[in-house]
Amino acid sequence: MSTEQMHPGTHPLDDALVGKLVAGQFPQWAGLAVERFASGGTVNAMYRLGPDMVVRLPLVEDGARDVAPERTWLPRLAPLLPTPIPEVLGEGRPAEGYPWPWSVYRWRTGENPETGALTEPALLARDLAGFVKAMRSITVPGAPRAHRGGPLSSLDAQTRVAIEELRGIPEEAVDCDAATEIWAQALRAPSWDGPPVWLHADLMPGNLLVEGGRLTSVIDFGCLGTGDPACDLFPAWNLLPTGAREIFREALDVDEATWTRGRARTLSQALIALPYYRRTNPTMTHNARHVIRTVLGED
Numbered sequence: 001m002s003t004e005q006m007h008p009g010t011h012p013l014d015d016a017l018v019g020k021l022v023a024g025q026f027p028q029w030a031g032l033a034v035e036r037f038a039s040g041g042t043v044n045a046m047y048r049l050g051p052d053m054v055v056r057l058p059l060v061e062d063g064a065r066d067v068a069p070e071r072t073w074l075p076r077l078a079p080l081l082p083t084p085i086p087e088v089l090g091e092g093r094p095a096e097g098y099p100w101p102w103s104v105y106r107w108r109t110g111e112n113p114e115t116g117a118l119t120e121p122a123l124l125a126r127d128l129a130g131f132v133k134a135m136r137s138i139t140v141p142g143a144p145r146a147h148r149g150g151p152l153s154s155l156d157a158q159t160r161v162a163i164e165e166l167r168g169i170p171e172e173a174v175d176c177d178a179a180t181e182i183w184a185q186a187l188r189a190p191s192w193d194g195p196p197v198w199l200h201a202d203l204m205p206g207n208l209l210v211e212g213g214r215l216t217s218v219i220d221f222g223c224l225g226t227g228d229p230a231c232d233l234f235p236a237w238n239l240l241p242t243g244a245r246e247i248f249r250e251a252l253d254v255d256e257a258t259w260t261r262g263r264a265r266t267l268s269q270a271l272i273a274l275p276y277y278r279r280t281n282p283t284m285t286h287n288a289r290h291v292i293r294t295v296l297g298e299d
Contacts (some may be wrong), residue, residue, distance in 0.1 A: 042285025064100035066222030110209030120213025127215035129251035149227015186264030233262030
């Protein structure tokens with residue numbers, strides 16, 4: 001990971017500060033080892049706490065806004081899902097100069113899947129479809145609107161700005177005209193006119209854990225809420241190879257318009273991420289390049 005800050009206003013963190021936070025608020029865990037866990041996350045830092053827990057702390061104020069919704073909704077959603085999700089064990093408060101709430105979670109085993117190195121892509125596609133289908137079936141009232149759950153047009157300005165930024169970065173070799181055309185076609189597709197559905201809304205490889213090629217956990221629900229079901233189709237292009245992509249689509253019975261919006265949303269996220277993170281987050285930029293190649297290669 002680059003030493004450059006990913007975002008303005010990033011709060012510095014280290015093992016010693018996290019150890020003080022834990023000891024001051026959870027004395028029962030004060031003697032446990034604290035060690036930074038390297039990840040491609042963009043708005044949170046994770047520290048292993050002993051063998052069975054992880055401390056998750058926002059790096060920026062935007063990440064801090066996700067803490068309360070996760071604490072509220074994770075315990076309510078967990079019994080309704082086929083895949084384990086984060087379990088909050090402790091609710092930390094600002095202290096020691098650290099300005100935001102933070103949480104202690106149970107450690108979930110597994111590794112992030114790697115694009116191009118999946119051992120059971122077809123089975124993983126079915127596992128992911130089962131998770132998405134279960135999310136969509138949830139009827140718990142009072143849900144927030146998902147951060148990415150609105151109409152595709154709400155992403156138009158930011159997506160076009162990103163495309164123009166990429167025109168100025170020739171070494172990325174993005175076919176910006178092709179990306180613009182795919183985006184414009186998607187904007188003409190029918191919008192979602194059904195009721196909003198529950199979404200994870202950030203199904204990136206870094207938010208998935210696998211063992212033996214199978215999905216073992218889905219983490220980081222900071223974007224959760226309700227909205228367009230196309231928002232949870234990201235794995236089709238950011239992770240799954242062609243055959244598994246079709247298995248995923250068939251298992252979810254996705255209509256053409258929703259598939260088109262899902263592909264465009266995934267492309268938009270990648271186009272925006274690539275110029276923003278290219279000097280600070282290799283994990284995000286690697287996945288963004290993969291998505292852009294995949295989507296543009298389909299046309």
